[in-house]
Amino acid sequence: MQPIQGATARPPGEPPSTPSAAGEFPLSTQQRTVLERLITRLVALSQQQSAEVWAGLKHDLGLKSETPLLSRHFPAAEQNLNQRLSNAQTTHATRQVVQQLSELLPQGNNRQAVSDYIRQQFGHSALSQLTPEQLKSVLTLLQNNQLAIPQPQQRPATDRPLLPAEHHSLNNQVAKLTAATGESGKLIWQSMLELSGVKTGELIPAKHFALLTTWLQARQTLSQQTAPTLQTIQAALKQPLEPAEWKEITDYSQLRFQATPQTLLTSTQVQDILNQVFLKRVERSSGTPEARHLQPIASPFAPMIEAMNSLSARPGLMLVALLVALAIIWIVI
Structure with missing residues (x-):
């Protein structure tokens, strides 16, 4: 008799042959338990379902979806899941750091402090471009109050005019303020020129960019307040008043308007106080007394x-x- 084609001849009475390599057996109970625990941890950190992870694992191993995992696949499968778990843990940790930063940035001058720090340290100001370790270092510094925005007098003075990007930024903020208050954009720019001490047609010095940004943002925020006070002005400032500044402004408001920190202020008084904040900070940054006193646009005849x-x-x-x-x-x- 001829042996069946494709089968190996064996002596009569000998049982059928079994797989010669142990790796051809299905996953053992212990192996499957190890993989299932890794997948459970991975599912907890990601948006994937267990079935999706199993399918992805087989795909990475070059197996068809209906092909069962064998013992010989276990080392590669365990390594694959450990790598996936490590990536998921890094992503999860980074997401938590970003969330904590997002909660801290709106407080006080944190946003400006972080922007200045990462620009100096990493050459750009976008959090999205930082590595997980860099993000974590920024969060740690912020939580420990080790980041501080440079004060005006510490910034290097410069008489260069505004860069096109800076001018464009101010123009956008003027447009937002115009939309919020109905004021003329031309008059807002005129106020900014007067605050900066330049004449119509001249260029605003770049050293006033940060202060003008604070002035515009505070005006826009306060335009939405129905009952503004000195305290709400303090809260609206991107760079809040320091104790010495707070005393100067409260003294000024008391003398000029007989207003306490809780007194309700008119829009004209609010603008007048914001002008004084700007001028006092310019005075400190330049080290010379600032003699100008600007009246708000809405009340040009107040002295009369x-x-x-x-x-x-x-x-x-x-x-x-x-x-x-x-x-x-x-x-x-």
Whole structure:
């Protein structure tokens, strides 16, 4: 008799042959338990389901979906799942760091402090470009209050004009403020020129960019406040007032408006106070007294009105002033 084609001849009475290599057996209970534990941990850290992970594992091993895993596949499968788990743990940890940073950035001057720090250390200001380790280091510094925004007097003074990108940024913020308040963009720019001490047609120095940004953002935020006070002004500033600045502004508000930190302020008073914050910071950054006092756009005749109010309280003086004015007009005519 001829042996069956494709089968190996064996002596009569000998049982059928068994797989010669132990690796051809199905996964043992212990091996399957190891893989299932790794997959359970992986599922807990990712958005995948268990079936998806098994399918992905077989794909990585070059097996068809219906092909069962064998003992010889175990080492490669365990290595694959460990690598996936390591990546998932890194991604999960990074996601947690980013979430913690997102909660801390809006507080005080944290956003500016972080932006300045990573620009100096890593050459860019986007958190998305940082490695997980860099993100973690930034979070640690922020949590330990070891990041601080440089104060105006510490920034290197520069008289260069605004760069196109800086001018574009201010222009966008002016447009937002115009949309929020209905004010003329041209008048807002005029106020910014006056605050910066330059004439119409001249270029604003770049050293005022950060202060103007704070001024514009604070104005936009406060325009949405129905009952602004000195305390809400403090909260709206990107770079909050330091204790010495707070005393200066509260003293100024008390003297000019008889306003305490809890007094409700008009929009004109709010703008006047923001102007003073800007001018005081420019004064400290330059080291020279700032003699300018700017009136808000909404109240250009405030000094005249105050003078008239003062005269109206003293009828005799009012009459003398009126007679003097009539005499001057008579002479001129």
